[in-house]
Amino acid sequence: MKAIFVQFKCRPGMAYKVADSLIQEVPEISEVYSTSGHYDLIAKFYLADEQDIGHFVTERLQVTEGVADTFTLVAFKAFG
Template identity: 50%
Template sequence: MKNIFVQIKCELGKVYEVAEHIVDQLEETEEVYSISGAFDLMIKLHLEEDEDIGRYINDRVQTIPGIKDTFTLMAYKAFK
């Protein structure tokens, strides 16, 4: 399994709707955080090794209504 973190910038007033959609519709979601800074949410996804990350983000995340922008980070090793 691969751990992927995605920072999400939402349209104004849409953070809670986007977070609810992610929790309800993306079964690969491990955690969803409201964060400060340039982005509104950060999600941790647990994807299969053979999953095409770019296609998953493009097809499943960026198409969620209320999302303006995403920034994807790949985790290589968990130390704890």
């Protein structure tokens, strides 16, 4: 399994709906948090080693209603 973190910029008033949609519709999600700053949410996903990150983000996450933009971080190693 590989972990990725995706930050979501949501359309105004949509952050809670986007978070709920991700939890309900994306089984790869581990957790999602509301954040301050340039993005409204950050979520952690666990993907199978053979799962393509680009297809996952563009075809499963960016098409979520209310999502205006995403920023993806790939995690290399967990400490602790």
